[in-house]
Amino acid sequence: MDLDIGSLRVFLACVRLGSISRAAHAFGRTQPALSQQLRRLEELVGDALFQRAAKGVSLTDAGMALLPYAERIVALSGEALAGVPRATLSGRCSVGLLEDLTGTALPAAFADFSCLHPSTTLELLVLGGAETMGALESGRIQLALCDAAFLERPLRWGTHVPLWWAAAEGFDAFADPLPLVLFSEPCRWRNVIFSALAQAGRPWKVAFESGSLSAVQAAVRAGVGVATLLPTATGPGIARVPDPVGLPALPDIEIGLARRAGNEEDGLVNAVEALLKQLVA
Incomplete structure (x- = not known):
C-alpha cells in the first residue's frame, strides 16, 4: 500500500488553508470529492487526520505526525519531475528565509537536494524582513522567501497564506x-x-x-x-x-519570492527556485 501523492497534496492544502471547502476552491474541485479523497487517505493511515468543525479543520495527533512526511514526499516528487541532471549542477546558493517557514519541509528538502547534487552547497539564512533586500543586493543571498511587503516588485512568484x-x-x-x-x-x-x-x-x-x-x-x-x-x-x-x-x-499574508538580479542563467539557482515554489505552493 503506497501513499498517493495527489491525496497528500490535498491533505497539505487543507492544513494550510484550514478548511476543506477552501482547499476544494483552490483545486477547482467539489468539497465532497476532496472529502472522499481524504477519507481514503485516513483509511490507509489507519486514523483520522483532521478534527472537523463548521468553521474548518484542525490536525489530530495522527495528522500532525503525517505532516512532515507529506511535505517531504510532495517536495521530492516536484524535484524528480523537474528532471534536472545531477552533473549540470554545481556551486553555492544561499537563500534568505522567513523564520516562520523553517517549520516546513524546506530544511529536509534542502538536505535531500544536497545528497542528489553532491557538487552543490546550499545555505539557509533566517533573516528579518527589513534585512532581506540588502542581503539580495549585496550578493549575500541569491534567493529570498519572506513577507512580500519587504520585497521589491515585481516578485518572481508569490502566494497568500493564512495568519x-x-x-x-x-x-x-x-x-x-x-x-x-x-x-x-x-x-x-x-x-x-x-x-x-x-x-x-x-x-x-x-x-x-x-x-x-x-x-x-x-x-x-x-x-x-x-x-x-x-x-x-x-x-x-x-x-x-x-x-x-x-x-x-x-x-492573509503574502509570501513572495525574490531573486538577485544578474543570475538568470545560473542552473543551480534555477533549480533551487523551482524547489522553493514546489514546497510553499
Whole structure:
C-alpha cells in the first residue's frame, strides 16, 4: 500500500488553508470529492487526520505526525519531475528565509537536494524582513522567501497564506484582557493584530514578546497567551484557535519570492527556485 501523492497534496492544502471547502476552491474541485479523497487517505493511515468543525479543520495527533512526511514526499516528487541532471549542477546558493517557514519541509528538502547534487552547497539564512533586500543586493543571498511587503516588485512568484490565532490546548480565548504572545519590534504583523483587536473591541495586553520563533512557540505552548502564526509555525502542543471564540478575523499574508538580479542563467539557482515554489505552493 503506497501513499498517493495527489491525496497528500490535498491533505497539505487543507492544513494550510484550514478548511476543506477552501482547499476544494483552490483545486477547482467539489468539497465532497476532496472529502472522499481524504477519507481514503485516513483509511490507509489507519486514523483520522483532521478534527472537523463548521468553521474548518484542525490536525489530530495522527495528522500532525503525517505532516512532515507529506511535505517531504510532495517536495521530492516536484524535484524528480523537474528532471534536472545531477552533473549540470554545481556551486553555492544561499537563500534568505522567513523564520516562520523553517517549520516546513524546506530544511529536509534542502538536505535531500544536497545528497542528489553532491557538487552543490546550499545555505539557509533566517533573516528579518527589513534585512532581506540588502542581503539580495549585496550578493549575500541569491534567493529570498519572506513577507512580500519587504520585497521589491515585481516578485518572481508569490502566494497568500493564512495568519492564524494559535494557542495551547485549553487556552481561554475569552480572557479579559487577552494575553498576547508577540514577536518583538520590528514586526509588521503587530499593527495588524492591534488593529483587528481594536475593531473587535477586545482589550489586550502583551504577556510575552521575543524575536525568536522558538521562544514565541515555547510561551504559547506553556499557556502564556495567544499568538498569531503561519500554519507552518504551529507545531506540537500549539493549535489553531477555533473561529467562533470571539477573536477577530486576520488577513492573509503574502509570501513572495525574490531573486538577485544578474543570475538568470545560473542552473543551480534555477533549480533551487523551482524547489522553493514546489514546497510553499
